Structures are given as C-alpha cells and as structure tokens.
Amino acid sequence: MRLSAEDLIQLVGCAATAVKEAGVLIAQYDGREVLVQHKAGGESLASQVVTEVDELSQAIILKHLLPSCAAYDLGLLTEEQPDDGSRLEKDAFWCIDPLDGTLPFTESIPGYAVSIALVARDGTPLIGVVYDPSTGTSYQAVAGQGALRDGEPWTLPPSSEAAPLSFISDRSIVSHPQFDAALAQLQVLASELGQDGLQTTLTGGAVMNALWVLEQAPACYFKFPKPQAGGGSLWDYAATACIYAELGAWCSDVAGQRLDLNRADSTFMNHRGVLVASDRSLGQALLAVLVDLSDGE
Numbered sequence: 001m002r003l004s005a006e007d008l009i010q011l012v013g014c015a016a017t018a019v020k021e022a023g024v025l026i027a028q029y030d031g032r033e034v035l036v037q038h039k040a041g042g043e044s045l046a047s048q049v050v051t052e053v054d055e056l057s058q059a060i061i062l063k064h065l066l067p068s069c070a071a072y073d074l075g076l077l078t079e080e081q082p083d084d085g086s087r088l089e090k091d092a093f094w095c096i097d098p099l100d101g102t103l104p105f106t107e108s109i110p111g112y113a114v115s116i117a118l119v120a121r122d123g124t125p126l127i128g129v130v131y132d133p134s135t136g137t138s139y140q141a142v143a144g145q146g147a148l149r150d151g152e153p154w155t156l157p158p159s160s161e162a163a164p165l166s167f168i169s170d171r172s173i174v175s176h177p178q179f180d181a182a183l184a185q186l187q188v189l190a191s192e193l194g195q196d197g198l199q200t201t202l203t204g205g206a207v208m209n210a211l212w213v214l215e216q217a218p219a220c221y222f223k224f225p226k227p228q229a230g231g232g233s234l235w236d237y238a239a240t241a242c243i244y245a246e247l248g249a250w251c252s253d254v255a256g257q258r259l260d261l262n263r264a265d266s267t268f269m270n271h272r273g274v275l276v277a278s279d280r281s282l283g284q285a286l287l288a289v290l291v292d293l294s295d296g297e
Helices: 005-029 052-072 102-106 171-175 179-192 206-215 234-247 280-295
Strands: 036-038 049-051 075-078 092-100 113-120 125-132 137-142 146-149 165-168 198-201 219-223 250-252 274-277
Touching: 005 052, 005 092, 005 113, 005 125, 005 137, 049 052, 049 102, 052 075, 052 092, 052 113, 075 234, 092 102, 092 206, 092 234, 113 206, 113 234, 125 206, 125 234, 137 234, 146 234, 165 179, 165 206, 171 179, 179 198, 179 280, 206 219, 206 234, 206 274, 219 280, 234 250, 234 274, 250 280, 274 280
Parallel strands: 075 092, 165 198, 165 219
Antiparallel strands: 036 049, 092 113, 113 125, 125 137, 137 146, 219 274, 250 274
C-alpha cells in the first residue's frame, strides 16, 4: 500500500514511542555489568560486539512496530535478526538498530543510541527517529515534514568561522591506511575555509556521530569504501539520512550519490562509503578531498 502523509505521522509516532522506551531501558544499564558477546560480520571490534541489552531493546521495539507491519504491509530489517528479504518486496520497511554504538555503551561513554527508520523500496528514507539514552535527547524527521529535536522544530544555525572544523568518526578509521593523509587534507581544508583549526572526535557509533556533526557545525563524518564487508550497515545510516534530508545538510556516498539504503546484495555499506557534512558547501568540498585520497591509494 502507498503511504500517505497521514500514515507517516501515525508511523513516526509509533517509532518515537518505541525508541524512547528502548532508550530508557538502555539508560538503566549504563555503568552496570552486562553480558558481552561477539558476532560474525565486519572487521572492527565495534561491528562484532553485541550485548544482552541489544536483544532487550530489540524486543521492546518489535512490540511496538510489528503491529504496524501487518496494518501497513511493511517489511522489517533489524540488526539482531537475519535479513528475511521483505525489504526487497514491500513498498517500505522498518530499518532498526536497537543499540548503535554498542562499544561505547560497554565503556559507559556517550556515543550510543537507538535508531529506527522507515525506508521506501527505492532506498528513500521516509522516517528517521533516534533517541540518545546518555542525554535523553530525541530526534525525528518525516520526509517532506521537517525535523524535530526534543519535540521542537529543528533548523541548523550558520557555521561560525570562530569554530574549528570537527571531524567525527569511529575509532576504526585510525587503522585505515589513508587516515593520516585524511587528517592532513582536513587541516588544509579548515584553513581554506577560514575555520579555527581541526578537532577530532573518534568515540561514537555511526548514528550519534552523524547527529554530533549537525550539533557541532562545521563538521563532517565519513567512511571510506572498501572491498571487504563492513563500513557500517543500512540501519546505521537510514534514520539520520532522513534527518539530514529534512535539515538540508549533506548526506551521500563518497562519489556524491545518495546512500544506497536498500542494497539488494548485502546490508553493509562498504561498497560506496558514506559522507555526511553539516552543510552542502562543506560536503562538496569534502568530495574533492576524498577523490584526492582515493587517487593516492
């Protein structure tokens, strides 16, 4: 069935309730010892760590969302269950990360979140809802209807030249062979843009990294493409892609194309990489930087 604007309003309300209830549960476990396991997939420790809290959070979310799958004929993709392929058959599907940033969560540092998106079969994000358990902050967006932060209309202020350029990513990027070259290029770009130097934050998961970019402008986050599986997954980027679209910020792959949020052959994003920036002009400047880095490999 084709979803109307009214349908999306009903569905975003359902998702917002689910992320908050799951996020409140996660906050109760902050600082407590939890069972940590490891799963196959990806190369970094962050992509392999899973805790009992991931499973508890997912159960809460599915309690809220499964009825909507039947009512609206929606597919389902969630991190802690096998991909059943329904995302490729339905007009839209829920894309769920019950606990993004599990590694910072196990270390009791900010950078973890609950993330839910509704994605159309063609990969267009229709809804994006995120809850940050460490601060109690909620974020949401609906395609064509704007974005909210803590329930209030959210718009991005202009960047200040007095601020440094922030590069925000996860710690796995440090081991990338182009990491040092990327930092050098970013320092040059900061100078060219008139910003007050470069600062780096390499602690969070993909969801909070993308939101911190919006909150710490001028800022950027990217993941290099690579042949190996990994580079984040569909559920790591779908919700924030919707938020970025509604705020007019930059969100693309490293070639400047829109994110492939319903990749048929895999749930990983390694094939085309990811680039987000707090404004479009910065995003375009970063595309040139990433092309130079790719040529230098």
